[in-house]
Amino acid sequence: MTNRKRGWLINRQVKIAKQLLQTRQWTAISELADKYNVSSRTIRNDLNAIEDTLNSLDIRMIKNRNLGICIDFTGVEEEQIRKAQITLSNKHFYSENERINKILHFMLLENERFTINDLSEQVNVGRNTVIRDLNTCERWLNERGVTLHRKTRVGIKLNAEEYQWRIAVLDFIHRDISDIDYQKLYQGLMDDTAITINFYVNDFIRHFTTAAHTRLIKNFLRKYEEDHLLKFTDESFSYLFFYLCISVVRIQKNESIQTSFSNQQSQLQDKKIGKWFHQNKEIIEGALAIEFNSYEEQAIVSNLMTKNAYLIQPNTYDDREEEEARIKKFILNMEATLCIELANDKQLLKNLLLHMRPAINRMLLHIHNKNPLKDDIKTMYPSIFTACRRELKCVEEQYKISFTEDEVAYITIHIATAIEKRRNIMNFYHKVIVVCSSGIGTSNMLVTRLMTEFPSIQVQAVCSIKDFKSWNKKDIDFIISTVPLFTHVDIPVIYVNPLLNERDKKKVYHSLNRYGTKPAFDVANLLNQLMSIIVQECEVADYSRLKDRLGKLFETRADEKIYEVKKLSDYALDGMVTLVDEVESWEEAIQLSGELLVAGNQVDKGYVDRLLESYEELGRNMIVSSGVAMPHTCVGEDVYHTSISFVLLQKPIVFFSDEEPVWFIISLASNGDNQHIGAVGELVNLLMDEEMMEKIKQVRDKTQFILLLKEFEKNIESREG
Numbered sequence: 001m002t003n004r005k006r007g008w009l010i011n012r013q014v015k016i017a018k019q020l021l022q023t024r025q026w027t028a029i030s031e032l033a034d035k036y037n038v039s040s041r042t043i044r045n046d047l048n049a050i051e052d053t054l055n056s057l058d059i060r061m062i063k064n065r066n067l068g069i070c071i072d073f074t075g076v077e078e079e080q081i082r083k084a085q086i087t088l089s090n091k092h093f094y095s096e097n098e099r100i101n102k103i104l105h106f107m108l109l110e111n112e113r114f115t116i117n118d119l120s121e122q123v124n125v126g127r128n129t130v131i132r133d134l135n136t137c138e139r140w141l142n143e144r145g146v147t148l149h150r151k152t153r154v155g156i157k158l159n160a161e162e163y164q165w166r167i168a169v170l171d172f173i174h175r176d177i178s179d180i181d182y183q184k185l186y187q188g189l190m191d192d193t194a195i196t197i198n199f200y201v202n203d204f205i206r207h208f209t210t211a212a213h214t215r216l217i218k219n220f221l222r223k224y225e226e227d228h229l230l231k232f233t234d235e236s237f238s239y240l241f242f243y244l245c246i247s248v249v250r251i252q253k254n255e256s257i258q259t260s261f262s263n264q265q266s267q268l269q270d271k272k273i274g275k276w277f278h279q280n281k282e283i284i285e286g287a288l289a290i291e292f293n294s295y296e297e298q299a300i301v302s303n304l305m306t307k308n309a310y311l312i313q314p315n316t317y318d319d320r321e322e323e324e325a326r327i328k329k330f331i332l333n334m335e336a337t338l339c340i341e342l343a344n345d346k347q348l349l350k351n352l353l354l355h356m357r358p359a360i361n362r363m364l365l366h367i368h369n370k371n372p373l374k375d376d377i378k379t380m381y382p383s384i385f386t387a388c389r390r391e392l393k394c395v396e397e398q399y400k401i402s403f404t405e406d407e408v409a410y411i412t413i414h415i416a417t418a419i420e421k422r423r424n425i426m427n428f429y430h431k432v433i434v435v436c437s438s439g440i441g442t443s444n445m446l447v448t449r450l451m452t453e454f455p456s457i458q459v460q461a462v463c464s465i466k467d468f469k470s471w472n473k474k475d476i477d478f479i480i481s482t483v484p485l486f487t488h489v490d491i492p493v494i495y496v497n498p499l500l501n502e503r504d505k506k507k508v509y510h511s512l513n514r515y516g517t518k519p520a521f522d523v524a525n526l527l528n529q530l531m532s533i534i535v536q537e538c539e540v541a542d543y544s545r546l547k548d549r550l551g552k553l554f555e556t557r558a559d560e561k562i563y564e565v566k567k568l569s570d571y572a573l574d575g576m577v578t579l580v581d582e583v584e585s586w587e588e589a590i591q592l593s594g595e596l597l598v599a600g601n602q603v604d605k606g607y608v609d610r611l612l613e614s615y616e617e618l619g620r621n622m623i624v625s626s627g628v629a630m631p632h633t634c635v636g637e638d639v640y641h642t643s644i645s646f647v648l649l650q651k652p653i654v655f656f657s658d659e660e661p662v663w664f665i666i667s668l669a670s671n672g673d674n675q676h677i678g679a680v681g682e683l684v685n686l687l688m689d690e691e692m693m694e695k696i697k698q699v700r701d702k703t704q705f706i707l708l709l710k711e712f713e714k715n716i717e718s719r720e721g
Contacts, residue, residue: 011095012036014088016043017050021059021081026067034507035495057084086203099123099133100140101175105204107137108169113155143370144168162257163299166246173205173242208245213288217244220283224304227276234464236307243303247296248288257295274301306362308354326395327352333391336617336634338384338680340419340670348418355414356395363401371406376499377413378405383680384419385412390621420448430454433471434462435481436498449500450480454508478511568682569709571644575600577702582651586662587612589655590631593647593667602643603669610636611667615655625687626660627652627697632668639671644679648699663697686712 016032029047033040047069051061059080060072106122107114119130138148145164149157160168221240225231232240250256277300281292292300327349335342342348362369371377378385389408396402403411434447447459463471465483479485479493494511496504576596583589594608610633615622617633624630645667652661666683686692692712699705 011098012038013046013050016046017053017088018085020050020061020069020071021084023070024073026064026070028068031068053088054084057087059084096133099125099129100136103130103133103137104140104172104175107141107156107158108165108172109204109207110158113151113157115155141168144171161259162250162255163259166243166250169208169246170239170243173208174239205242208242208249213248213284214245216284216287217241217248220244220280223280223283224276225309227280228273228309230309232307232309234466236309240303240307244284244300247292247300248284248290251290251292251296252288256293257299258293260295260298273305274298277301277304302361302365302367306358306365306367308358323357324349324353326398327356330391330395333394333621334387334415336614336632337387337391337621338415338419341634342415342418345418345421347421348414351414351417352411355410359403359407359410360395360399360401363403363407364399368404369406371409373413373499374406374409376501377409377416380499381412381416382684384415385409386684388412388415417448420451430457430477431460431475432457432478432480433468433473433476434459435465435468435479435483435485436462446480446482446496446498446500450508453500453505480508566679567713568644568679568686569706569713571679572646572706572709573600574702574706576602576644577646577648577705579648579700579702579705580650582649583653586615586629586653586655589629589647589649589653589662589665590615590667593631593645593665596645596647597643597667597669600643600645602639602641604638604640607633607636607638607669610638620656620659623655623659623662624666625693627662628664628666628687628693629655629662630666630668632670639669642670644668646705648696648705682713682716685716 016036020027029040029043032043032046036043047061047063054061054071057080059076061069062072063069102123103119106119116127116130116134119134120127123130123133125133134148141148141158141160144167146158146160146168149159151157158165218241221232221237221244274297277297281297285291328343331342331345331348331352361367385408388411389403389405392403392408392411432450434450436446447462450457450459460476461471465485468479468485473479473489473491476491479489479491481493481495482498484495485493492511494507496507500508578592578596580592583592590611591608594603594611597603598605598608611631614631614633618631622629622631647665647667649663649665652663655662668680686709689712692708695708696705699708
């Protein structure tokens with residue numbers, strides 16, 4: 001066992017102590033036990049250690065058997081709290097992540113050269129550990145255009161252009177601030193009635209914020225929102241606020257940007273947003289006695305252009321109609337590719353209008369935002385991600401840009417949200433408010449995941465941190481949030497990841513069970529209310545007969561089961577698979593695949609004509625992998641059942657002269673029930689498995705093909721299990 005210095009706290013205890021110092025309300029022991037995944041007894045032991053430490057700092061902790069614990073703030077000054085925070089940070093052994101944060105903190109603010117020994121003193125560990133941590137820090141800095149210059153016997157120094165250094169500082173602010181610290185900062189930042197904003201809870205941020213300019217910058221951004229009839233997402237507002245704070249401090253220290261960070265920047269001054277900043281920059285310049293040079297101006301405009309915002313009023317920019325047409329085309333292409341009805345989803349169109357313009361601007365300006373959920377999104381929605389990447393080509397060609405995988409993943413969230421929303425033909429009996437600061441795409445993704453995993457949940461509202469405070473919480477059973485809520489509420493709060501991982505699901509499940517449920521579908525009560533309305537508004541010939549018939553209808557609906565998502569092998573029925581020696585043309589190959597669907601009574605014979613037409617509509621997008629074609633078209637009345645046919649050619653046929661000849665044709669027909677989503681995801685993984693595709697290419701009978709599909713699915717399940 002590692003010996004620990006007397007009076008030193010472990011990481012969990014420090015986090016609990018900091019939370020208590022920043023929360024002016026009672027905190028239940030059970031709440032802390034849930035948060036840190038330990039027993040209540042362990043938390044009580046932690047609190048004894050914390051109490052000893054706080055007593056040494058002249059801060060008293062109050063314990064109440066019914067309410068929990070809290071800090072007695074009577075007579076305690078804010079500066080005393082800040083010093084306690086610093087003392088706590090120095091009274092424990094740091095985890096690897098904490099060491100990396102402290103090293104980055106030190107390096108970003110250090111103007112002179114430093115040594116390994118300097119870093120070792122910062123984190124209380126030996127040279128070997130510091131060297132490993134420094135390598136991790138260096139990779140993080142390199143991703144942001146900052147390098148380390150090492151010189152033997154002289155030391156280490158950061159090397160970066162001014163703008164890249166600022167971006168590193170900005171990213172570190174959002175990385176370094178603990179959740180509870182950030183929430184307290186954010187409450188002050190977003191509270192329109194606040195006279196001053198308290199930034200003393202984080203020592204790093206204090207270098208870039210003063211009471212003299214924080215409120216000025218906040219109001220400057222609010223004016224931008226009002227003048228442009230928009231509202232930044234919580235995350236975007238925070239990002240812009242801190243960027244301006246950093247810029248002001250650097251200009252005051254004569255560290256202005258002296259070069260353009262993008263060859264596209266020179267074009268920005270002709271845009272409406274650039275003109276606005278040029279006309280309004282005096283608000284900051286005059287009050288703080290600074291001057292934004294042309295490079296500073298361009299950098300700020302670039303950041304304003306690339307942050308997500310909600311439009312309060314439509315048609316607030318000149319080319320909205322053109323942009324809307326482009327996004328509608330993208331949605332139609334996604335609909336055709338995935339065979340899922342999306343074109344009539346107004347919310348999807350609205351969400352993409354919000355997201356796409358800043359995303360395009362980011363790519364034009366070579367601003368590459370990291371998407372922390374990218375890998376999870378690619379794993380959970382491989383087919384949607386692949387389709388988005390392909391269908392975004394038309395946007396990329398128009399603007400001569402290339403979307404990063406991080407940006408494609410953000411757009412995938414919107415499409416996946418729309419698709420999962422269609423699955424939720426359910427009844428609900430838990431009323432929930434969802435709080436999220438990351439933007440509409442992430443919050444909607446969380447909503448659909450919640451509704452998919454928990455049929456008993458009804459999301460009453462999705463709101464930002466700022467809006468949550470004023471939202472009507474009457475009759476709300478739970479609050480589900482991706483960020484800690486500093487505001488006291490009497491409603492249970494569940495903190496989750498936006499993608500709702502397995503641990504989050506367990507937390508929600510246990511909370512639902514702990515607090516009980518409400519009737520999901522009270523047929524009798526609803527029927528009585530409906531009959532009351534009918535009697536008031538209509539003449540009823542036979543009251544008893546009408547009530548009886550409506551009652552049977554509701555009972556039938558209440559008993560309906562939600563469909564199950566099918567696997568790829570579920571569609572590979574004997575009649576849906578054929579092996580052919582050769583065909584004369586691509587038309588014959590597609591027609592053959594369609595006739596399998598007709599023969600199986602899955603589609604009307606008219607669907608075959610639509611499949612043939614898809615050759616022109618999809619073009620080379622029909623070729624989903626080398627030697628594999630996937631003809632399909634949108635949902636229609638000529639599709640009776642969602643189905644897939646498989647045609648394997650012993651002699652490949654040319655579909656397009658510049659593509660590999662096709663040996664495998666997979667035709668998809670969807671009636672819009674979304675059952676095939678799982679199968680399409682499996683298909684994407686199958687096409688990427690070269691070994692399995694080679695085995696399929698060698699099959700000589702239908703049974704062997706079907707067995708290979710089942711073998712592939714079994715391998716996937718064993719890897720995921």
